[in-house]
Amino acid sequence: MTEEIIIAGFGGQGVLSMGKIMAYSGVMQDMEVSWMPSYGPEMRGGTANVTVILSSERISSPIIRQFDTAIILNQQSLDKFENSLKPGGMLIYDGNGISRHPERRDINVYRVDATEEAGRMKSPRTFNMIVLGAYLKIKPLIKIENVIEGLKKSLPERYHNLIPLNEKALNRGMEIITRISL
Amino acid sequence: MERELRLMKGNEAVAEAAIRAGADGYFGYPITPQSEILEYLMEANPYQTTGMVVLQAESEVAAINMVYGGAACGKKVLTTSSSPGISLMQEGISYIAGAELPCLVVNVVRGGPGLGTIQPAQSDYFQAVKGGGHGDYHLIVLAPSSVQEMADFVGLGFDLAFKYRNPVMILSDGAIGQMMEKVWLSPYRERSKTVPDWATTGKLPSRQRNIITSLELNPERQEEFNRKLINKYNEIKEKEVRYEEFQCEDAEYLFVAYGTSARVCQKSVQIARNEGLKAGLLRPVTLFPFPSERIGTLSGRAKIILSVEMSSGQMLEDVLLSVNGEVPVYHFGRMGGIVTTPEEVVDFLKLKIMGG
Amino acid sequence: MAETTGIKDYIKPENLVYKKTGIMTDNILHYCPGCGHSTMHRIIAEIIDEEGLQSEAIGVSPVGCSVFLYHYIDIDWQEAAHGRAPALATAIKRLCPDKFVFTYQGDGDLAAIGTSETIHSCNRGENFLIVFINNGIYGMTGGQMAPTTLPGMKSTTSPYGRDTRQMGFPLKITDIVATLPGTYYVTRQSVHTPANVRKTKRALRKAVQYQKLNKGTCFVEIVSNCPSGWRMTPVEANKWLEENMLPYYPLGDLKTPSEETSQKTNNPE
Numbered sequence: 001m002t003e004e005i006i007i008a009g010f011g012g013q014g015v016l017s018m019g020k021i022m023a024y025s026g027v028m029q030d031m032e033v034s035w036m037p038s039y040g041p042e043m044r045g046g047t048a049n050v051t052v053i054l055s056s057e058r059i060s061s062p063i064i065r066q067f068d069t070a071i072i073l074n075q076q077s078l079d080k081f082e083n084s085l086k087p088g089g090m091l092i093y094d095g096n097g098i099s100r101h102p103e104r105r106d107i108n109v110y111r112v113d114a115t116e117e118a119g120r121m122k123s124p125r126t127f128n129m130i131v132l133g134a135y136l137k138i139k140p141l142i143k144i145e146n147v148i149e150g151l152k153k154s155l156p157e158r159y160h161n162l163i164p165l166n167e168k169a170l171n172r173g174m175e176i177i178t179r180i181s182l
Numbered sequence: 183m184e185r186e187l188r189l190m191k192g193n194e195a196v197a198e199a200a201i202r203a204g205a206d207g208y209f210g211y212p213i214t215p216q217s218e219i220l221e222y223l224m225e226a227n228p229y230q231t232t233g234m235v236v237l238q239a240e241s242e243v244a245a246i247n248m249v250y251g252g253a254a255c256g257k258k259v260l261t262t263s264s265s266p267g268i269s270l271m272q273e274g275i276s277y278i279a280g281a282e283l284p285c286l287v288v289n290v291v292r293g294g295p296g297l298g299t300i301q302p303a304q305s306d307y308f309q310a311v312k313g314g315g316h317g318d319y320h321l322i323v324l325a326p327s328s329v330q331e332m333a334d335f336v337g338l339g340f341d342l343a344f345k346y347r348n349p350v351m352i353l354s355d356g357a358i359g360q361m362m363e364k365v366w367l368s369p370y371r372e373r374s375k376t377v378p379d380w381a382t383t384g385k386l387p388s389r390q391r392n393i394i395t396s397l398e399l400n401p402e403r404q405e406e407f408n409r410k411l412i413n414k415y416n417e418i419k420e421k422e423v424r425y426e427e428f429q430c431e432d433a434e435y436l437f438v439a440y441g442t443s444a445r446v447c448q449k450s451v452q453i454a455r456n457e458g459l460k461a462g463l464l465r466p467v468t469l470f471p472f473p474s475e476r477i478g479t480l481s482g483r484a485k486i487i488l489s490v491e492m493s494s495g496q497m498l499e500d501v502l503l504s505v506n507g508e509v510p511v512y513h514f515g516r517m518g519g520i521v522t523t524p525e526e527v528v529d530f531l532k533l534k535i536m537g538g
Numbered sequence: 539m540a541e542t543t544g545i546k547d548y549i550k551p552e553n554l555v556y557k558k559t560g561i562m563t564d565n566i567l568h569y570c571p572g573c574g575h576s577t578m579h580r581i582i583a584e585i586i587d588e589e590g591l592q593s594e595a596i597g598v599s600p601v602g603c604s605v606f607l608y609h610y611i612d613i614d615w616q617e618a619a620h621g622r623a624p625a626l627a628t629a630i631k632r633l634c635p636d637k638f639v640f641t642y643q644g645d646g647d648l649a650a651i652g653t654s655e656t657i658h659s660c661n662r663g664e665n666f667l668i669v670f671i672n673n674g675i676y677g678m679t680g681g682q683m684a685p686t687t688l689p690g691m692k693s694t695t696s697p698y699g700r701d702t703r704q705m706g707f708p709l710k711i712t713d714i715v716a717t718l719p720g721t722y723y724v725t726r727q728s729v730h731t732p733a734n735v736r737k738t739k740r741a742l743r744k745a746v747q748y749q750k751l752n753k754g755t756c757f758v759e760i761v762s763n764c765p766s767g768w769r770m771t772p773v774e775a776n777k778w779l780e781e782n783m784l785p786y787y788p789l790g791d792l793k794t795p796s797e798e799t800s801q802k803t804n805n806p807e
Contacts, residue, residue: 206633207629207632207633209629235629235632235633237628237629237632239625239658240654240655240658241654243622243625243654243655244622244625244628244654244655244658245625247618247619247622247625247626247629247655248625248626248628248629249629250616250618250619250622250625250626250629251598251616251618251625251626251627251628251629251630251633252629252630252632252633254616254626254630255596255629255630255633255634257629257633259629259633273619274619274622277619281617382596382614382615382616382630383596383614383634383637384592384593384594384595384596384613384614384634384637385592385593385595385612385613385614386593387593391612391613391614391615392614392615393608393614393615393616393617394615394616394617395608395615395616395617396617397605397617
């Protein structure tokens, strides 16, 4: 099993930390993992993306151009990465602010309106966990309890009281993801 | 003590491994993409636990000279930087090599020349393996291709540095520095309590005074010293060559790549093999000493050899010397901070097979 | 053969009024006649000897005329790249906090190419002694202009005299480091008369004590001469020093513990 994922969006959306939690969870399930961020000025407010690879085998290249899954959180990232999906791959996107929607017919497209949902839950910071929950609904490669463990590892202790809220967000994401037929 | 499993960035792994290797001192200056090393050490504050000194220097020039001062006291010291900062350190590295001091220098390479880019590159190969500063000298150069090796080569680097009284460089790049992977951390090694007999720690009545210098105005004696260095480098070439092979047994198409490019090429080998091309990868782990002999042997079976590196073709020259004209050797690689993709490598190989 | 009176007849303990310090080696000093370096070397050797510091001392020699300082004083030495002695000393003292650490640097080394290391080690309050020899010229390379060369003073690279509009003004780096909170004791002395030699020795002895107490950087400037570079006899050079150097670089303490800001050193403890 090898799952090659790109997560892309704005800096501040929790792109890198979502990837980190996936990687932590993978480690707990004895998988090989790699987490390769875009870094530099891009980290500071512009677009951010991270490549996460989860595999049962030793990972060769941590830097790839073709992905099994693209988690897309803004228009620029959709424009940039839609064509980087392998045929049959999975694209998950948040519809917020999207004017040109996915067009490829040889991939599976899902929509999760996480921005809207996070607003409804009055906790914008759980946005990325809603997205992650949506992903896990379709590809349950990692277990929710390991994601919670991963959260504990990546969150400073003073935020551990927020973990139940994040768990709720994960579940919410699983509920609201919808398949888009093109 | 057991080894410990962590998910870490390459940069963080270097910092943690330095504490665990029993380092006495770290001196560094911030520069992207390796500032996490200094940040990690400052946060870990190892002075409170192991007694390791961590200091932010006023420049890379000062940092490498602090390394000189600490190394000359027989201490296990290191510095880290990225390409422009490593250029500033070259004077100091030359003095350290000339004074035969052990130390560790980590270069998390970014693209150049000049200020260049902050993205990963392998364009400092010549600087690392051919000397870098003035005068006839070599560093021992280790090229990690994973976060695990970023950690492992800190301890190995110190051991080699002290064994040969020679500076060791870990030649990494921005991709490995910034990437997170699983890493098994070694148990803590105690900081050494013994002082090498050449170190300057105060002249005791029982011994002659120790002088650490690279100055010798007598040409005959300086030449004698140069010969001593050559002998040392020859011994290193004989004993310390390290490399790794992937599917080289029957390889007709041989990739030679180190660091991040070697990771990319592992995938290229898989892609090429799926298409029926017998590809293999030789990954030099030491860049000085270079695995020339092994590449020479493997070239006997090869139809084409590709030196894949994120530069304009620097390691290419060492591959050419190893192959000695027996097989066609080409260079392929992206520059400017762009990491070569596995598919690009295979496409280039196919082009060359067709005589392009 | 008839017995004649030779030099050996005079070398008797009862005739000795002046002798080599035990810590000076037998190597013959390479300095020009009348050069202040020779005097300073002896003073430092005496201090180390008298304070019983031979097994504690780690010296850092510079690039400049005193590059071979390590040939003359029988202690452990590190030879630094040009200007970098304070960086070496920083690491030495932090890694070996019980040792007596000092640098010995000329004006080109300390106040031109090594300005950054000088300022920052003083600013961090590194707990070592800097001995700064200021003779207003690059001696070793043959008499070029230094950062401390006086206005109008001739050198091989200011053959018509230092034109301050073109070449800038002499840098009073000692005054600068005295303003930094990291320095504990900053003084300017000379060694061109026996009385000044005694004052210099007292200053160095204080610096040794302060280092033992972990007080921060001690900085001792010695206004010195360069008979060869200045194209003068030793006697003329010392007269010129008094008439020209001392008005610009007046002797005395610039910062003493009584008026210090009691800034603690940043050394990890």
